[in-house]
Amino acid sequence: MVLAPLRHQALDWATDCPLTTLALALVGAGWLGSYVLSFARMLVDLARPGIPLKRFGAKKGAWAIVTGATAGIGRDFALQLAGAGFNVFLASRTTSKLEEIAQEITAKYPSAKTQVHAIDFSDPKADYAALKAALDPLDVGVLVNNVGKSYDEPTFFQDLPDQDMIDIVEININAALKVTKIVIPGMVSRKRGLILNVGSFASLIPSPLLAVYSGSKAFLSTWSQSLGSELKGTGVEVELLNTYFVVSKLSKIRRSSWMIPTPKTYVRSVLSHIGVRGGAVGQPHISTPYHGHAPVQWVVDHFFSNSFWLNYNRKLHLDIRRRALRKREREAAKAVKAE
Template identity: 50%
Template sequence: MAALDHVPQPAVLGLAAIGAGYALFKFGSFVRLLLSLFVLPGASLSKFGDKGSWAVITGASDGIGKEYALQLARKGFNVVLVSRTESKLRSLAAEIEATHKVQTRIHAMDFAANNDADFTALSQLIADLDVAILINNVGFSHSIPVPFLQTPADEMRDIININCLGTLKATRAVAPKLVARRRGLVLTMASFGGVMPTPLLATYSGSKAFLQHWSTALGAELAPAGVTVQLVQSYLVTSAMSKIRRASATIPTPKAFVKAALSKIGRSGGAQGVAYTSTPFWSHGIMHWAIGSFVGIMNGVTLKFNRDMHESIRKRALRKAEREGKKVA
């Protein structure tokens, strides 16, 4: 306190007011977080299209993409299923038609090939459909955590082709139909890897950061046309990509995650201050809010945590490959 004896009283009061204002702002932000995650509903899917209209889902054959297809079909949307493996698409289409009594169309394509003819064929497939929703779910990551300088060239190429170019071209194929009807939803799956740089997943992390800026800009462009754009941020989910099978409070199943995502359209969750973005699953939202609120502290802590975690994962993967006689990068 002695140090403050020489500070003019108005300055002390001013600093106290700034501190109190900051604390009040953070408290209000936390209350907003809780309301967004646990109380306030998102926009109804009927805002974007009536029952019987169509949803296009990329990466639809497994995991989160499959769950988006199932839950949208359950809500009465017909679905266009887009993914690489035709047999999986046919099986899922048959399941959806039998269970939910809606129509399906399938389009088998390899996003890694970056073949313009595939996207032209997708445009032709949906030409006569009333498309209301596009789910950009297709994604690809490194086979195991790997330093950038050791990342195989084909793996880098596939990540960029699938995560970036595939998402852009699918949106170019579908979004004009949403603009023409003056309503619709473009929902794109992102990742915490794009929120915080992730050592040993550098190319994947960069591709997801790209989607954040692209999607936010697209949201501003399409809003005057009545089209809602939302980037959905997530931490880990049980899936083939994450290689995690057991769900927990911080790692939900695809079913739980997609339920949260579809029920919180238009709500920021933990992504406060980032336009056209949501972190809808409750534990992911709290983590994202903490990262954004204490960025000066969390940047260094999270960077080190990410590096240490993925170095450990890489060591285990290399030991397993050695036991099995496999060669990895």
């Protein structure tokens, strides 16, 4: 009843207005409607629970493998997957740190078995045969390709030390490919598995002055989507985790905020949203599950052009570089004074 006068007014307006105005209004309403629907889809997605970890063998003796498991995001994956009922296989560079985290897991979750495996993923000749021999007997339910290396500070490509360039490709790309190749046959034969690849917003928007890191994460994104599609129907899920800032040594951010979670909060949100797209609305095999990151991706995907965002990132990284160089100069001056 209340809406009747409004309906009449709208009908009168539609009858009186020229056809082109009406057509433009309809196109505008459709465009706006698609944005509203997409935003609503993201909110609904973030509110719904993901695929339960039981589907991948939690509490049934399955193992979760975490690369780069001794610090930051990887450490929390190891702890929380153990808490969820997986045995945990920890692969990182430093044996002493691996043993420390294994002991922490055993103290917190006595029923979780642990295995540690020291491997330097930056080494192109790393012993992947030994890693395969350790993994083959295990019922692997989850693989988290987490290990990653970024720049010390934003740097022009031509100034990036060759070794850093090689390490980033070896750690961020080749390690993920090689470890995944080891576990897929077992996962497919058991008809269950979850492969989580830790990606970055540096691939959502290409990142000047972090070009190699950005490109390596773009590789992970494209590869994850292709692999996820290849494995459709096998029971193995592949997901690229689109990650914005998280407190860690790599990000050099020490204080958390709504948009920058601690690894604990970030990993909790990932593990409770498996199979949920979140901010990556309508993008198969990509997930932006953290509520502070999802709207950022949504805005990047829906507003402004690629060149706008590329320029935005260029200015941002030039600024970070300037500040990093100034800090280094201050520290050098302090060191000279102290001598």
